[in-house]
Amino acid sequence: MRLTALAMATALSLPASAQAGEVLLRGLTLHLVEPAATVQNAEILLDDRGVVRCLSGDVTGARPPSVQAKPCREQAGSTAEVRDFGGKGVAIPNLIEPYNQLGLVEIEAEEESADGSTHRLANAAQVRAIDGIRLNSRAIQAAQQAGVGIAAVHPLGSSLITGQSAALRTCGATVDQAIIRSPVAVHARIGHAAKRDDQVTGSRSGQLAKLRELLLQGQRLAKAASSKQKLSPAQDDSLQRLRDDPSLPPLAEVMAGKLPLVVHADHADDIAAVLRLQRELGFRLQIAGGAEAHLAAAALAAQQVPVILTPGSARPNDFARLRATDQNARLLLQAGATVAIATEHTYDARNLRWELGLLVQQGVAWAAALRIGTLTAAQLLGLDPQVVAIAPGLPANFTVFDGDPLTYDGHAVWTSCGGTVWPQPRQR
């Protein structure tokens, strides 16, 4: 069994055929999100490095400057490999999974392959996801083959503050190649997990108190760093002790507004408690989890706190999720809150597109759901919007499906990540 798995992992990690020359994709409907447009009869020409050379097709409404009317095939060389999808191909930018542990956790039950958790530390802010990422992961490959091009990965565990996340491409050969931003955010978690660790705190109110204390220490550091005021020796000693604690500088970054704090909370009252803290201390906050966020929708919108629903379709099976509803995203959007969608486990990151499809079932417009899975996620992660753009001069980061990718009708039939092409992606 192990041999089979490893052999397959190796096989999947290689492109089925290396980029050898120009590739012309045609017979497509292309959905762009940056700028937003739908291109019918689309053609995409890639150069031999997997960089988009040309986009063409018919556009209803304003034509984005990146999309020309003249068919790309007229620019293709005579040796270009042509892949014709017969008008049934649907191309979308690769999706972004904004809250996952891909690369940190391969098999949850096996400690040897699970490096996603910190324990026995109330504040593990110094822990960096980038240092624990291991590629050659079947979970990453499965996600990539399903059109997930970028994932933000974070440490978790029973710590209150669990560490710093990183954003990686799902197709990098090395960690340094794969990482596109690190750190992305500092992460914390309010709720049951941290209660189990007696080194942290035994109650939610205790967690909030500790979080406030730690953020105030971060605030002291941040203020000291920006202040030109001369300190007394006693003040300087006190500050130095904070500086010497490696877990506090990341919180200073949070309090200086340089990094967001992503707090996992599902229960509406936990979310409300974190929102109170945000009003009190004024840091950039994002909520992850958010099973009951619809009950705090107005406050989330008013405080401009985005919510990463993890998963998009939480079930009401835990005390913190009893009021979960499959209308969560729609209600949040109606209230004016910013919503992103994540999957809950590394092994189901490949199903991100279906989590987005369930938004469409709720009544969210198809284009809006796609935007949530691409541009919104990029914005929350602080990534350049170009990571979800398809335009001449950019590496190809898109996937072609043989039907609607946000339903069970569509199968990934061609994908490229960072310009590396998999012409026949297939889930194992």
Add this chain to the structure above:
Amino acid sequence: MKLTLSCLIAALVLVQTAPVHAAPPARPPVLLRRATLWTATGAVLPDSDILLQNGRIAGVGKDLSAPAGTQVIDARGRIATPGLVDMHSHLGVYAAPNSRAHADGNEMTAPATPYLRAIDSFDPEDAAIARAVAGGVTTSLILPGSGNVMGGQALYIKLFGRTVAEMQISGAPRAMKWALGENPKRTYGSRGQLPSSRMGSAWVIRQRLVEAQELDVSQQRWDKEAVHTAARPNRPDLEPLQALLRGEVLLQVHCYEVHDIETLVRLSEEFHFKVAAIHHALEAWKVPQLLREHRIAVATFADLWGFKLEAYDASVHAPEILQAAGVVVAMKTDHPVIEARDLVGEAAKAHHYGLAEQAALAAVTRNPAQAIGLLDRIGTLEVGKDADVVVWPTSPLKLGARPERVFVQGVQVVGDGQNLQAAWSRTVHATAGVCGCD
């Protein structure tokens, strides 16, 4: 291992002579008019009627005449399927919300507990039951968990009723849950107890079955004695295993990897018992011939994988591969691992990954009904079967598909727009509103 025909016959006799499930309240007949019937027999009947009367399907065909007083429902444009059958569920034994207080599915104080009964843990007020029926599930096999090698005996329920007695399917076959692989050895090995290895698990099984065989011998000897000097030997803890060895129990085994499947087959040949189905079975796709030869059904996930090592070498194409090889394939939820409400989604994903449309439907209706010994009663839209019918506004294999109406034994328990959404997202149990039993 050869098919134990007497086992099947015994099971069928039990079902056929069983008292009818707790009678639903008297209701007028229901005629679903001009639906597309996905019968789960392989036949799709467009523009057809189905008559539900006295808890059974009384007619299937075009332009059926309705008895006086029949409630006629215009089902044009709708798809009607059999009620869904979840053959691996922990509804009621791990009731929602997830909590220590509700953890009643694993008696992890001894590795072999074949004498335990899921019925004694089952909580009919589990709120997830209401959600499951709102997802079209009408029958579930409630299994003990997989912490023990021999977990205990299963409970057959219809998702209708207020009490355990009302929900239990009387006269259903006996079924028993075993588990091989990682779970039992993790449970006991972490305590330094037997079994801490797969060979330990196999020994636990062998030891108990030998004891059951020895009890049989001593009972037979006692039965032949002219004069009894002692009471007839009796071991209530071994009786279920004696029944298994007599072919009276449908054995359902949690078993993921090829070598665990082989161990199970070796044991079944050594002790001459039949395995009804292996569950989860994420490596079954590698040995379809072995499973077909031994007539072992497979109850599996569509794309859940990787959470432990024995679940790592899964294939999303497994249902298609197994079906093509002639293995009976069922999709199941293992609720609460996957929410029972989402059973149809497992079929839908199996279809997405290659299982044909009607085969995917059969994987949550006909096939599990067969694997749990109730095919004579449920699983297809055929005259004489229980009137468990789900009406879908569109294909049930679409993403996010939800029933429009659900009938259990002819009683509409979800539908008419009144309780559909409420049942779908119910988080507290309110039986009257859910079961439709006033």
